[in-house]
Amino acid sequence: MSVKTVICVLWAVSVGQTAGSQHGPNIIIMLMDDMGWGDLGVFGEPSKETPNLDLMAAQGMLFPNFYTANPLCSPCMCCFWACLYLSITMSLFGILAYCCLLHITVCCGKTLCDLSCSYGDAVMELDDSIGQILAHLVSLGIHNNTLVFFTSDNGAAVMSGPHQSGSNGPFLCGKETTFEGGMREPAIAWWPGRIPAGTVSHQLASVMDLFSTSLSVAGVLPPDDRVIDGLDLSPVLINNSLLDRPIFYYRGNQMMAVRIGQYKVHYWTWSNSWEEFNTGINFCPGQEVPGVTTHTQEEHTMQPLIFHLGQDPGERYPISVQSEEYQDVHRQVTAVVEQHQKDLIPGMPQLNMCDLAVMNWSPPGCEQLGKCLKPPESNPWKCVWPH
Numbered sequence: 001m002s003v004k005t006v007i008c009v010l011w012a013v014s015v016g017q018t019a020g021s022q023h024g025p026n027i028i029i030m031l032m033d034d035m036g037w038g039d040l041g042v043f044g045e046p047s048k049e050t051p052n053l054d055l056m057a058a059q060g061m062l063f064p065n066f067y068t069a070n071p072l073c074s075p076c077m078c079c080f081w082a083c084l085y086l087s088i089t090m091s092l093f094g095i096l097a098y099c100c101l102l103h104i105t106v107c108c109g110k111t112l113c114d115l116s117c118s119y120g121d122a123v124m125e126l127d128d129s130i131g132q133i134l135a136h137l138v139s140l141g142i143h144n145n146t147l148v149f150f151t152s153d154n155g156a157a158v159m160s161g162p163h164q165s166g167s168n169g170p171f172l173c174g175k176e177t178t179f180e181g182g183m184r185e186p187a188i189a190w191w192p193g194r195i196p197a198g199t200v201s202h203q204l205a206s207v208m209d210l211f212s213t214s215l216s217v218a219g220v221l222p223p224d225d226r227v228i229d230g231l232d233l234s235p236v237l238i239n240n241s242l243l244d245r246p247i248f249y250y251r252g253n254q255m256m257a258v259r260i261g262q263y264k265v266h267y268w269t270w271s272n273s274w275e276e277f278n279t280g281i282n283f284c285p286g287q288e289v290p291g292v293t294t295h296t297q298e299e300h301t302m303q304p305l306i307f308h309l310g311q312d313p314g315e316r317y318p319i320s321v322q323s324e325e326y327q328d329v330h331r332q333v334t335a336v337v338e339q340h341q342k343d344l345i346p347g348m349p350q351l352n353m354c355d356l357a358v359m360n361w362s363p364p365g366c367e368q369l370g371k372c373l374k375p376p377e378s379n380p381w382k383c384v385w386p387h
C-alpha cells in the first residue's frame with residue numbers, strides 16, 4: 001500500500017531581511033496535513049522519529065493544548081489564506097507566500113505509484129526537511145529575527161488504518177470528529193532569543209490565533225471593521241503568560257463542544273453515520289465509547305456530557321450530572337456559550353461548491369495502468385456537505 005501524506009507549508013517571509021534588520025520579523029508558518037498530536041517524539045511517540053521537531057521544541061515553546069479551527073483540512077486552510085490575504089496589504093511587510101503541496105512522493109526516494117512505505121517514513125522525511133529549514137535560517141543569520149510556528153490542520157486520519165495514518169496519542173478518535181483526536185494538534189513556536197528555550201505553554205490556543213499573533217509581532221494593528229476570533233499570543237510566546245479563553249469545537253455550522261480550562265462540554269456527539277460505518281469506515285477504530293462516539297448525531301443540549309481532560313484525556317468517563325463539579329462547570333460554560341452565540345456573526349459558506357470535473361479522474365500513474373477516465377465538462381453546483 002502506498003502512503004500519501006500532503007504537507008502544506010505556508011511561508012510568510014519578509015523580503016530583504018538580514019541579521020540585525022530594523023524591520024519586522026520574518027514569520028514562517030508550517031501547517032502539516034493530518035499529522036497527529038502523538039506523532040512527535042516530544043509528545044511521547046515511542047519510535048522517536050522526529051528528532052528535529054523535538055529539538056525545535058527544546059529550543060522553543062511547546063503547546064500541548066493547541067487546537068485547529070475545524071477537524072477537516074479546507075476550513076482550517078482558510079484561516080491561513082485569510083491571514084496571508086490580509087498580510088499582503090501590510091505596508092511594513094513584503095510577503096512571499098508559497099503554498100507547497102508536497103505529496104510525499106519522495107519518501108523512500110521512489111515515485112508514489114509503486115511505493116511501499118509507511119506513514120512513519122513520511123514523518124521522518126518531513127522532520128528532516130524542517131531541520132534543514134531551521135538550520136538554513138541559522139546559516140543565514142536571521143534566526144533571531146524569525147518566528148517559526150509548526151502545527152497541523154487536523155488530527156490523524158485514524159480511519160485509514162494503523163500503518164497509513166499518524167497517532168493522536170491518548171486522545172479519542174481522529175480527523176473529521178470534534179473529539180480531542182480530531183482537533184488537538186501538535187504545536188511548536190520557535191524564535192531563538194525571543195521565545196525562551198525549553199518552555200511548555202499550557203495556554204488554550206487555536207490556529208486562528210496565528211493571524212492576530214503575526215500582526216502583533218509585525219507591529220500591525222488588526223482591522224477594526226470585523227470581529228477577529230483569534231487571540232494575540234505574543235504575551236504567551238515572550239512571557240509565557242496565560243490568557244483566559246474558551247475553545248469552541250465546530251463541525252460544519254454546528255457547535256459540538258466547548259472547552260473551558262480543563263473541562264470539555266459536549267452539546268452534540270457524532271463520529272460518523274451508521275451507513276458509512278457499515279461500509280467499514282470507522283473514525284474511532286478500537287475506541288468506541290458508548291453514548292459518546294455515537295453513529296447518529298446526538299443532542300445533549302439540555303444535559304451536556306462533561307469531561308475533565310486533565311484526568312480523562314480520552315473522553316471516556318463523563319462527570320456525574322449529580323455532582324457539584326458538574327453543576328459548577330455547567331453554570332460557567334452556559335454563560336460562555338450564551339455570550340458566544342450572542343456575538344457570533346454567521347459567515348456565508350464559500351466551500352459548498354461541488355464539480356465532478358475536478359474529482360480525481362486521472363490519479364498519478366493511471367496512464368501506466370490504463371485506467372485514466374476522461375473528466376466530464378465543468379458544471380459546478382451548490383452542494384450539501386454532511387459535516
Ligand SMILES: [Ca+2]
Nearest residue numbers: 033034073153
Ligand atoms: Ca488535513
